[in-house]
Amino acid sequence: MPQIFSPQADSTLRLAVALGLLALVAALVLAWSLARSDRAWGVRQPLAQPIPFSHALHAGGLGMDCRYCHSTVERAAGAGMPTAELCLGCHEQVWAGAAVLAPLRSAIELDIPIAWRSLHRLPDHARFHHAVHVQNGVGCETCHGAVWAMPQTVKVEPMSMGWCLDCHRNPEPALRPREAVFDRGWAGAAPGGLAEHVGLTAGSITDCYTCHR
Numbered sequence: 001m002p003q004i005f006s007p008q009a010d011s012t013l014r015l016a017v018a019l020g021l022l023a024l025v026a027a028l029v030l031a032w033s034l035a036r037s038d039r040a041w042g043v044r045q046p047l048a049q050p051i052p053f054s055h056a057l058h059a060g061g062l063g064m065d066c067r068y069c070h071s072t073v074e075r076a077a078g079a080g081m082p083t084a085e086l087c088l089g090c091h092e093q094v095w096a097g098a099a100v101l102a103p104l105r106s107a108i109e110l111d112i113p114i115a116w117r118s119l120h121r122l123p124d125h126a127r128f129h130h131a132v133h134v135q136n137g138v139g140c141e142t143c144h145g146a147v148w149a150m151p152q153t154v155k156v157e158p159m160s161m162g163w164c165l166d167c168h169r170n171p172e173p174a175l176r177p178r179e180a181v182f183d184r185g186w187a188g189a190a191p192g193g194l195a196e197h198v199g200l201t202a203g204s205i206t207d208c209y210t211c212h213r
């Protein structure tokens with residue numbers, strides 16, 4: 001009977017199988033790291049907004065307090081978004097009639113909110129509460145970065161479950177005194193311990209039930 005495989009066939013096959021496995025592992029590692037990359041979470045990618053609003057101008061240059069526009073951030077789950085009337089409080093005088101501000105007028109005429117696009121929106125199965133964090137001394141800056149310096153708003157942290165848990169496992173080093181929550185570029189020492197628990201749940205903040213229900 002003639003020989004079907006050459007004497008080298010066995011080692012060639014072994015090499016091919018080894019290379020194939022290596023390529024598969026490399027592809028999986030690449031896919032895994034891409035899925036977890038900041039880009040996949042939309043970090044530092046601005047969204048087109050109905051009005052080209054600038055935090056750098058309003059919260060930075062004009063020095064406006066975050067609570068002027070996000071007025072429920074200390075007492076509710078949602079931070080609250082400014083109404084068209086609130087913007088027009090100034091823009092009846094400043095830039096009145098400017099084309100970029102037209103969506104303010106139509107929002108009022110149609111009696112609908114301005115359609116701001118959210119950068120941070122979590123999926124429906126996850127739950128977040130601003131007041132609990134703010135009352136316990138987590139600064140806006142810790143989660144949202146230097147918003148007052150942003151001409152276009154971006155998110156600076158992924159808002160992934162892993163990111164939430166990194167802090168929930170050991171929040172104390174990330175805390176500030178309650179009065180410093182709105183401070184810009186705060187660099188003091190963590191006070192240690194949780195300030196004032198607003199008491200939504202008892203139990204551990206790493207339990208699934210804290211964020212999913």
Ligand code: HEC
Nearest residue numbers: 051052053054057058069082086087089090091094095100
């Ligand atoms: C406390 C007053 C005040 C409020 C409230 C206010 N603005 Fe302004 N806004 C200003 C001033 C002052 C300027 C700068 C005008 C200039 O430099 O010509 C400005 C500029 C702007 C500009 C032009 C930006 C540019 O690129 O030059 C836009 C757009 C704008 N504001 C949108 C808004 C929106 C939307 C709201 C509501 C969420 C709002 N403003 C609320 C005072 C205000």
Ligand code: HEC
Nearest residue numbers: 053058059064065066069116118119120140144147148153
């Ligand atoms: C003059 C009103 C005004 C002030 C003052 C203001 N904001 Fe905003 N904020 C807005 C508007 C309008 C938007 C929606 C457009 C955008 O994303 O830029 C917004 C969006 C945001 C978002 C993104 C929300 C999302 O949908 O994901 C964050 C975070 C935020 N603001 C934080 C802050 C912080 C922190 C401060 C204080 C340093 C502040 N803002 C001050 C008007 C304001």
Ligand code: HEC
Nearest residue numbers: 066070073078079080120121122128133134138139140143
């Ligand atoms: C612990 C992290 C954290 C802190 C601290 C925090 N935020 Fe947020 N913020 C979020 C998350 C997460 C969302 C998205 C919430 C959702 O989709 O339910 C969000 C959403 C927002 C929004 C969009 C409107 C809304 O409520 O969904 C605004 C505006 C905002 N934050 C402003 C602020 C301001 C101002 C402060 C400081 C007083 C602050 N945030 C503190 C994590 C944080």
Ligand code: HEC
Nearest residue numbers: 127128129132136138159164167171174197200201210211
């Ligand atoms: C920098 C730290 C930090 C980050 C980041 C953070 N948290 Fe928290 N979280 C806290 C602290 C501190 C508390 C308050 C704990 C307490 O009162 O015992 C808290 C409490 C909570 C509670 C309320 C528990 C209750 O009392 O009902 C929820 C819900 C929550 N976090 C969800 C989230 C989610 C979702 C994210 C990510 C999008 C997140 N947190 C990111 C620090 C953080």
Ligand code: HEC
Nearest residue numbers: 122123126159160161162164165168205206207208210211
């Ligand atoms: C501190 C808040 C927090 C806690 C505690 C938490 N999660 Fe999550 N979880 C989130 C957030 C925020 C998301 C959405 C972002 C994401 O997919 O990472 C999420 C997403 C998920 C998803 C969907 C993942 C996907 O790819 O869509 C699953 C499944 C999940 N969590 C299960 C759990 C289980 C099981 C536990 C308990 C062991 C748990 N979570 C505890 C905040 C939390």
